Amino acid sequence: MEQKLIAIDLDGTTLNNQSQITQKTKEVLTKAVQAGHIVSIVTGRPNRISENYYDFLGLRSPMINFNGAVGHIPHQQWDKEYALTFNKDITFEIMAKKQHLGIQVIAAEGKNMALADVPNTVIDDFFPVTLKANEVLNRINLKEDPSAMTMLVKRPQMKKVVSLLEDEFGDKINVGVWGGPNPILELSPKGVDKAHGVKFLADTYQIDRKNIVAFGDEHNDAEMIDYAGWGVVMQNGTKQLKALANDITPLTNEQDGLAHYLEEYLKLA
Incomplete structure (x- = not known):
């Protein structure tokens, strides 16, 4: 079998609903690598809350982190590493309108940066719970352009905030709504998505588009599923994403759907 590039989303795909990778999933992905395929995590998460999974596997x-904005090899210097960003002035402009917009928490992130304007106890791990002086999002600490911004918004304001941000900054950023249970908005550099990261990986390894296999479950996987030669959507994926899929896993992320599918697809059993 020709070498495949296997691009895997984390939440709702490789991870179960307890945000864990099962032993079965680890075994199958390890076998895939041993068989000569390239397995790459392509996630909306920052590297600070995804490197643990990378290491476990x-x-x-x-x-690829931040939905395509950052590509790197964890724990090492790599000459092909990239980080796409948008102007930090956008962050400051949004902060000035925070109350008016109904935004509760604003975070700005990059590969080596995680700043938030207020501590947050609503969502575990997602926003920092305690902030040291140098982790507070302000003009002193935000010295570099961010690769992503995330915001916790009051749910009734969500639509209004999205349209206001798109009107004002739509030529410079993408405004995304998180698919999870919490009303979170995510800003990324204009035109950057997971397909950008996957294309970068394919170019780096000189893998033909037809040999890219991608797994996802949510709207932020759409461009990647569409771009891949074989786009596979999880049984628990959204209806819109399933419409773009080449195939759908018979099992969900709670049932090791990715592992069972890949084992069969790559004939690893």
Whole structure:
């Protein structure tokens, strides 16, 4: 079988609903790598809350974070590493309108940066719970352009905030709504999505588009599923994403759907 690039989303895809990778999933992905395929995590998560999964899987491949804005090999200097950003002035403008917009928490992130304007106890791990002086999002600490901004918004204001941000900054940023249970908005550099990261990986390894296999479950996986030669959507994926799929896993992320599908697809059993 020709070498495949296997791009895997984390939440709702590789991870179960307890945000864990099962032993079965680890075994299958390890077998895929041993069979000569490239397995790469392509996630909306920052690297600070995804490198633990990378290490658990024992990967050596590049990882794509922030929905395509950052590509790097964890724990090492890599000459092909990239980070796409948008102007930090956008962050300051949004902060000035925070109350008016009904935004509760604003975070600005990059590969080596995680700043938030207020501590947050609503969502575990997502926003920092306590902030040291140098982790507070302000003009002193935000010295570099961010690769992503995330905001916790009051749910009734969600639509209004999205349209206001798109009107004002739509030529410079993408405004995304998180698919999870919490009303979170995510800003990324204009035109950047997971397909950008996957294309970068394919170019780096000189893998033909037809040999890219991508797994996802949510709207932020759409461009990647569409771009891949074989786009696979999880049984628990959204209806819109399933419409773009080449195939759908018979089992959900709670049932090791990715592992069972890949085992069969790559004939690893």
